Amino acid sequence: MARQGPRRHPGASVAGADGAAGDREPGAGPSRREKEEAPGYDPRAFPPFAVTVDLAVFTVREQRLQVLLVQRGEDPHRGDWALPGGFVLPDESAGSAARRELAEETGLSARTVHHLHLEQLRTYSEPDRDPRMRVVSVAYTALLPDLPEPRGGGDAAKASWTPYVSLPSLAFDHALILGDAYDRVGAKLEYTCLATSFCPDLFTLGELQQVYETIWGVELDRPNFRRKVLATPGFVEAVEGPPRRTGGRGKPAALYRAGTAAALHPPLLRPEGRPS
Amino acid sequence: MARQGPRRHPGASVAGADGAAGDREPGAGPSRREKEEAPGYDPRAFPPFAVTVDLAVFTVREQRLQVLLVQRGEDPHRGDWALPGGFVLPDESAGSAARRELAEETGLSARTVHHLHLEQLRTYSEPDRDPRMRVVSVAYTALLPDLPEPRGGGDAAKASWTPYVSLPSLAFDHALILGDAYDRVGAKLEYTCLATSFCPDLFTLGELQQVYETIWGVELDRPNFRRKVLATPGFVEAVEGPPRRTGGRGKPAALYRAGTAAALHPPLLRPEGRPS
């Protein structure tokens, strides 16, 4: 792992620009710091990094878990599919960049994007993950209900929902990122309430159950699922005047909306598989 | 959140250097890209970011949860306490940088550090988190057993274990990072086996229980805790010839070592509090 021998990195003289304690140097060794040029920081003296965000955006559509992908128009990997994302701008946080990019890619209103669940997944920083230069990418995961018009306007030339089970090969390490995101989403369904993020404002318990079944790839017992969800305070709340959903063939189902609880106690564990 | 209006960032002409699809621009707007200067990437054209790692290193010492802190020798925040950490070097990943820095700070052998549990926590990227320049920090969490000589040699001038309950004010956003790390560790005790990371090679179930009690700040029923741990395959494994621990006053306890399982099914839930 620590493939790095003692070596002074550029900008060591201004070490401490962040969490780094100023009196620390990468290489240790007998010769500690002798002098310090305290003032006059030169950003260029640091190893040059680009910082991007990548988004693993999931939805449940047509009974399948689907992912938002865009097609690259530039080398490298021109023409390959990739996760939506982009550069973090000089005065925004990675989270802001992720929301901004998501709005652009999906064509959702900034207000809608502002309210949806967007969670930081993990940061990918392998030195060779981009062939041209050092790029560190902060990955985010977003969960959307099935949208009327899934592929957005904005400036995303080619974007489309793709079933997770039939992914094309992806640019860079995006397959790795997407795999991590999938594992995380599956695991979070167990002990959080965020399955409701995949549902529209009003939904039936059957629809909520389908979210679990689709993502976990298992079948759940309907009465037991229902009992569990209703027994968890704040998971869902029944809608007032019993309006019932039309369209289907069987008995109409009661409608619910997402509750205020975030965690599930005790959790709703998957039948057999281990969480990631 | 998206405090950023339409604006072209430097280096837009080489957008797509990473997860970014090349045909995307930060600012949308009617005027899409007209021409592309494909080859000849200039790293300097990107917004300059420095990338660091920060480490939240926990141990259980003297019945208390303690954190490894270092004292800054440079402005800003000179003299303040901070998390150990440092810059990511040009050809190492953030994870490698974290291990390297941890070895330096604690004086542990590279081999020891290589084997311990080091987990990426989250990345902190608020634009103003460092007053001088844009610094994005990838935070890691490490869990150590009570070490013989806790404060390391290396080049960490002033490093020391500090009880989590009596933290000084910390530099930058390190109090935020540490709070997130604490929440994460507490939550992970519930559904993973990593409490054993706080224990030495051989330990008693009482010691393992103290880890939970110390971090969660609750008292657990001893027989119930024992029953749960032993019922979870792979959590701990009994040591062969029943050697028993001396020194204490009561009946000697059997010794165990960490098992191979990573997850706890079903989880060992905290008495009342919610997970983070």
Next chain:
DNA sequence: CTCCTTAATAGTCATGTTGACTATAAATGC
């Protein structure tokens, strides 16, 4: 309109896990 199918909802029962407790065993320190 009636029967059949489909889906939602209600309820039952055995099993397994948990929390609260009691009991016994094996060491130390007067």
Next chain:
DNA sequence: GCATTTATAGTCAACATGACTATTAAGGAG
């Protein structure tokens, strides 16, 4: 020896879960 301390064994009720069965309320076929 005896109280104290800690480890370990075991009990029992409450609760949660998995596997079912039963009932209700719609749509569709004839």
